[in-house]
Structures are given as structure tokens and as C-alpha cells.
Amino acid sequence: MIYLLLFWEFFKIGLLAVGGGLVTVPFLFDLTEEYSWFDKRELIDMIAIAQSTPGPVGINMATYAGFNAAGIGGALLATLSEVLPAVIIVYYIAKMLKRWQDSPYVEKVLKSIRPAVIALILFAGLDVAKETVVDWQTAAVLVVLCAAMRLYKKSPFFYIAASAVIGLILKI
Amino acid sequence: MVGLWQIYCLFFKMGIFTFGGGYAMLPILQSEVVRKRHYVTEDELLDYYSIGQCTPGIIAVNAASFIGYKLRGLGGLLSATLGVISPSLVIIVLIAMVLRQYMDNQYLQWMFGGIRISVTALIINTVWDMWRKSVVRVRDYIVFAAAFGLMWCCGLSAALIVLLAAGAAFIPDIRRLKK
Numbered sequence: 001m002i003y004l005l006l007f008w009e010f011f012k013i014g015l016l017a018v019g020g021g022l023v024t025v026p027f028l029f030d031l032t033e034e035y036s037w038f039d040k041r042e043l044i045d046m047i048a049i050a051q052s053t054p055g056p057v058g059i060n061m062a063t064y065a066g067f068n069a070a071g072i073g074g075a076l077l078a079t080l081s082e083v084l085p086a087v088i089i090v091y092y093i094a095k096m097l098k099r100w101q102d103s104p105y106v107e108k109v110l111k112s113i114r115p116a117v118i119a120l121i122l123f124a125g126l127d128v129a130k131e132t133v134v135d136w137q138t139a140a141v142l143v144v145l146c147a148a149m150r151l152y153k154k155s156p157f158f159y160i161a162a163s164a165v166i167g168l169i170l171k172i
Numbered sequence: 173m174v175g176l177w178q179i180y181c182l183f184f185k186m187g188i189f190t191f192g193g194g195y196a197m198l199p200i201l202q203s204e205v206v207r208k209r210h211y212v213t214e215d216e217l218l219d220y221y222s223i224g225q226c227t228p229g230i231i232a233v234n235a236a237s238f239i240g241y242k243l244r245g246l247g248g249l250l251s252a253t254l255g256v257i258s259p260s261l262v263i264i265v266l267i268a269m270v271l272r273q274y275m276d277n278q279y280l281q282w283m284f285g286g287i288r289i290s291v292t293a294l295i296i297n298t299v300w301d302m303w304r305k306s307v308v309r310v311r312d313y314i315v316f317a318a319a320f321g322l323m324w325c326c327g328l329s330a331a332l333i334v335l336l337a338a339g340a341a342f343i344p345d346i347r348r349l350k351k
Contacts, residue, residue: 015228018331024230049267052284054188055260056197058230063264075265079257086229087237087253093223094241094249112315112341113222113334114215114306118299119319120225120330124195125295132288141286145293150300155208156200157189159290167286168279 002070003077005035010062010081017058024058024082028065037069058082138172174211174243176251183236183255190256191284191291194224194231199294202301205239212239214305226331232256315340 013027025047032040046068050060059079066078100106133139145159166172186204190197198221205211212220217235224234233253240252274280307316315337322328322336 014230017230018226018228018329050264051192052288053260053263053267054191055263056187056190056230056232056256057193059233059257059260060264063260064268067265067268072265075261075268079261083229083233083253083257086227086234087249089227089229090224090234090237091241091246091249093227094238097219097223098242109338109341110215110219110222111306112311113337114218114302115312115316116319116333116337117218117222117225118302118306119316119323120333121195121198121221121295121302122299123320123323124193125292125299128192128196128288128295129292132285132292138285138289141289142293145290146296149293149297155203156294159294160189160191160287163286163290163293164283165286167282167284167289170286171282172285172289 003073006066006069006074006077007081009035010066010078011084013062014082015085024061028061031065035069038065042068137170141166141170141172174248176244176247179240179243179248179251180255180258183240183252184258186236187256187259190232191287194221194233194235195295196291197232197235199298201235201239202298211243214302216242218302218306222334225334311340311343311345 009031013024017023017027025043028043028046029040032038032043038046043065046061046064047057050057050064053060059082062078062082063075067075069078097106129142133142141163145163149159182204186197186200189200198217201217202214206214206217217239220235220238221231224231224238227234233256236252236256237249240248240250242248244251303316307313318340319333319337322333323330328336
């Protein structure tokens with residue numbers, strides 16, 4: 001029974017949460033009022049853990065919530081149920097896109113959307129910056145990292161590993 | 173042709189190195205899938221993000237699904253999606269079971285502090301690259317400024333911004349009107 005409920009609730013979240021990152025949070029808050037899978041305090045812990053561990057935040061949240069509700073089976077079920085609606089929808093859109101990609105109208109619309117998406121990404125980046133750049137030290141590290149990325153085209157994995165070491169040395 | 177297992181492993185690796193939301197994954201996709209392997213073009217990647225923005229689901233997963241579909245159809249889509257969610261399943265379950273007390277560890281916190289800064293820098297760097305490539309016409313500048321302004325002052329949702337920008341494609345050029 002709990003598996004059925006988990007499937008249904010996370011399928012709904014996957015269908016209704018449009019956008020990135022933390023958009024699933026309000027839905028998870030609703031869950032705390034309806035079920036005793038986790039309470040609000042645990043949810044806040046979950047958000048912190050989901051943000052600072054590898055993996056997209058939305059997926060981490062589903063896994064964590066599912067595990068709290070019904071163990072490993074729950075984690076697996078909640079995560080798969082959450083991605084299922086998107087998988088179905090993206091499949092049909094990708095199919096359509098393939099058929100229509102040479103249409104001048106589709107090309108025109110996509111070209112018009114690109115600058116807006118770049119603005120969205122910049123906005124999200126500034127949002128993250130507000131959280132991470134808290135003093136002169138962190139601001140200096142950000143500037144140095146940005147400059148290094150422009151000068152040396154190394155893979156992002158390199159910079160993520162290097163910045164973990166920098167964090168340890170500077171005690172950020 | 174790219175093997176399904178290969179697609180799964182590639183996205184598994186990218187899932188491990190994604191700290192934060194779907195945008196944190198963009199620089200990694202740009203480097204791995206566009207620059208290094210040439211599976212998709214930079215424009216295609218941006219298009220997947222715009223569509224992923226307005227369709228239900230986690231953006232990182234949506235983008236992965238699109239790339240997987242382009243490589244190998246439905247099988248590729250499923251491999252990419254499972255690949256990108258697998259690290260979360262393993263890591264989060266481990267944390268929930270045994271590692272929870274270690275999350276407060278001071279050294280780990282310092283490492284994450286550093287990682288968060290490089291995620292910020294990677295996003296800024298990616299925006300810079302994409303800006304140079306895709307914001308070229310006068311109307312691109314206008315759409316960019318309008319999108320940023322509408323989010324800044326009116327807090328419009330990302331999905332709505334993308335839909336408005338799609339509509340803007342049908343506004344004719346002023347220069348052409350004068351002729």
C-alpha cells in the first residue's frame with residue numbers, strides 16, 4: 001500500500017514540478033502534512049544534504065524522501081516514479097523535434113528562445129553566487145576560478161576537484 | 173554507433189559530478205557531450221534546456237533524456253536517464269543509512285564550500301560562452317535583456333519566460349517593416 005502511495009505521490013510531483021532544482025520542495029512540504037513519511041525539520045535537513053551531495057537536487061530529494069518512507073525499495077520507487085512522466089513526455093517531444101527540426105518556423109522559434117534561456121541560466125548562476133560568495137575570500141576565489149577557466153580549457157571535473165582542495169586549505 | 177552501456181556510464185559519471193540543480197550540470201554537458209565527443213551541438217544543448225524548462229520534470233534529467241534519444245532512440249533515452257539518476261540513488265541511500273553523522277564533518281563542509289564556488293564559476297563561464305555564440309542579432313539582445321528584467325523585477329517563472337520568448341519570434345523585424 002505504501003508503495004502504491006509513494007508511486008502516486010512522486011509521479012504527481014514529476015508531472016507537476018516544472019523547472020529546475022528546488023521546484024519540488026513545495027510539493028514535498030505538502031507531503032509532510034498528508035503523510036508521516038518525514039516531518040518539516042527532516043525535510044530541511046534533506047534539502048541541505050541534497051544540495052551538497054552529487055546528483056541533481058530534485059532526484060536526491062526524491063531518493064531521500066522515498067528512503068525515509070519505505071527503505072531502499074521506497075528510494076528506488078520514489079525516484080523512478082518522479083522521472084517517469086518526464087521520460088514519457090520528452091520521448092514524444094524528441095520524436096516530434098526530429099521530424100520538424102528542418103522547419104523554418106521551428107528554427108525561428110528556437111533561435112528566439114536561446115537568448116532568453118541564457119538569461120535564465122545567468123539568473124540561476126547569480127542566485128547560486130549569492131549563497132556562495134559571502135566575503136572577500138570567497139569572491140577572490142570565484143574571480144581566480146573564472147579567470148583560470150577562461151585561460152585553461154580544462155574539464156569541469158578538474159575544477160570541481162581543485163576547488164574542493166582550495167576549500168580545505170582556505171577553510172571556506 | 174554509441175553503445176547503450178557507454179551512454180549509461182557517461183551519464184553516471186556526469187551525475188556524480190553534478191552538485192546542485194540542473195544548471196550545475198550544463199557546464200559538464202557542454203564539455204563532455206559537445207566539446208569532447210561532439211554528440212550534440214551547443215545550440216542543440218541550449219534547445220534541450222529550453223524545452224526541458226517548460227516540460228515537467230527535473231531539468232538535468234530532461235536534458236539527459238533528449239541527448240540519449242538523439243544518440244540511440246528510446247533505448248538511449250532510458251540509458252541516459254537511468255545513468256544520471258543512479259549516483260543519487262546509491263549516494264543518498266548510503267547517506268541516509270550510515271553516513272548521516274559524517275555530513276556535519278568540518279573538513280567535508282570546507283570541501284563543499286570550495287566546490288560550490290567552482291559550480292558558480294562554471295555556470296558563469298558557460299553563460300559567457302553561450303552568450304558569445306547565440307546572442308548576435310539586435311533582437312537577441314532585446315530578448316536577453318527583457319528575459320533577465322522580467323525575472324529580476326516581476327519574478328516570472330522560467331517556463332513563462334521561455335514561452336514569451338517563443339512568441340517573440342513572430343514579432344517582425346522593424347527594418348523589414350519600413351521597406
